[in-house]
Amino acid sequence: MKGKDFSMEKTTRLKRDLAYTGTILKIYRDTVVANGIEEVYDYIHHDGAAAVLPVTKDGKILMVRQYRNALDRFTLEIPAGKLDAPDEPKIECAARELEEETGFRSETLEFLMTVNTTVAFCDEQIGVYIAKDLIPSKQHLDADESIDVEEWEVKDLLEMIYTGKMTDAKTIAAILAYAQKEGIR
Structure with a gap:
């Protein structure tokens, strides 16, 4: 069974804001547009x-x-x-x-x-x-x-x-x- 073809979808990160810096990680708030819908995501960098x-x-x-x-x-x-x-x-x-x-x-x-x-x-x-x-x-x-x-x-x-x-x-x-x-x- 073949899944959905995601190659046609457009996803763009508009911005990434650093929200917190800890001892082993950094937490960001990302603003992303996917298929014309703007969403905010938490992102943790390690x-x-x-x-x-x-x-x-x-x-x-x-x-x-x-x-x-x-x-x-x-x-x-x-x-x-x-x-x-x-x-x-x-x-x-x-x-x-x-x-x-x-x-x-x-x-x-x-x-x-x-x-x-x-x-x-x-x-x-x-x-x-x-x-x-x-x-x-x-x-x-x-x-x-x-x-x-x-x-x-x-x-x-x-x-x-x-x-x-x-x-x-x-x-x-x-x-x-x-x-x-x-x-x-």
Whole structure:
């Protein structure tokens, strides 16, 4: 079934006004005309991030459990963090976050995928990598971070996804892509 042909529609952004600057994002108010109708949209700019799916020698995934203020609860996720600068290579950010959050590093990171987290109102893009051949190191947590590192079987993580117990989009996308790539069900 073929969808609607959007190539005939005309959409133009008339203006973008900065409404708020935070520590990791900027919020704008955009005025857009689409098919002759003027609308106002909220738009959030994020410089980007990287995430890493660390795989132990026995095939388990290292996950991090940490408090997330937006949800007011602890979540189970793959290690991730924001870029230190907009032009920082995502692979370097992924390597840094792996060591900072898990206390392991890896000499080789393999690109897995790119995820846009919330396309309706935010441009955040996360580069996701696979880390194997993990080398023990030391966690380097920020003063306000409290992260527990846990080893999980892929099949158990898949079960958490399918039962709705895991809700973090980058983590879900990474685990599903990795499981598909490796033929794990």
